[in-house]
Amino acid sequence: NGTRDDNQPLDAEYPVGTTNITWTVTDDNGNEALPVIQTITVTDDQAPVIAAVEAINTTADADTCGAMIEIVPPTATDNCTVGNVNGTRDDNLPLDAEYPVGTTNITWIVTDDNGNEAEPVIQT
Structure with a gap:
């Protein structure tokens, strides 16, 4: 007879990590x-x-040389549990800071709970 240390049946799915059968x-x-x-x-x-x-793509706000833009992070999917998607601007300012006239790139990254990193996604 075999007994799993997580008390699941032997034919149940095994979770990520280590399971011992006695x-x-x-x-x-x-x-x-x-x-x-x-x-x-x-x-x-x-x-x-x-x-x-x-x-x-937007126009500058009135009387300023930039625009305030509400940035919404994209979603991410994974076979296990995924963390929060984080964005970094190429000018190193916070995502909620004013965006200057011209092009600013945001690089989106995420890592799942097991340390696997997604391919970065760039938003302009």
Whole structure:
């Protein structure tokens, strides 16, 4: 008989990480063998994916040489749990700072809970 350390059935999905199965057997005369532990290790090698973004084109705000733009981070998907998508402007200003006339690039990145990084997505 095998017993998983997470108390799930042997044929249930194994989570990312390490699961131990303790195997035991008793012969017809009641003699028990020493238990044997089997280690099952599941890794997550699938990177998250950041949704496509569209370029933002706008005109400067009245009486200023820039525009205040509400930036909404794109979503990301993953086979496991994904973190928050983070954006960095190429001028190193905060995302909610005024955008100057011209082109500013935002690079969006995200890492899942197992350390896999998505391909960065650039928004102009």
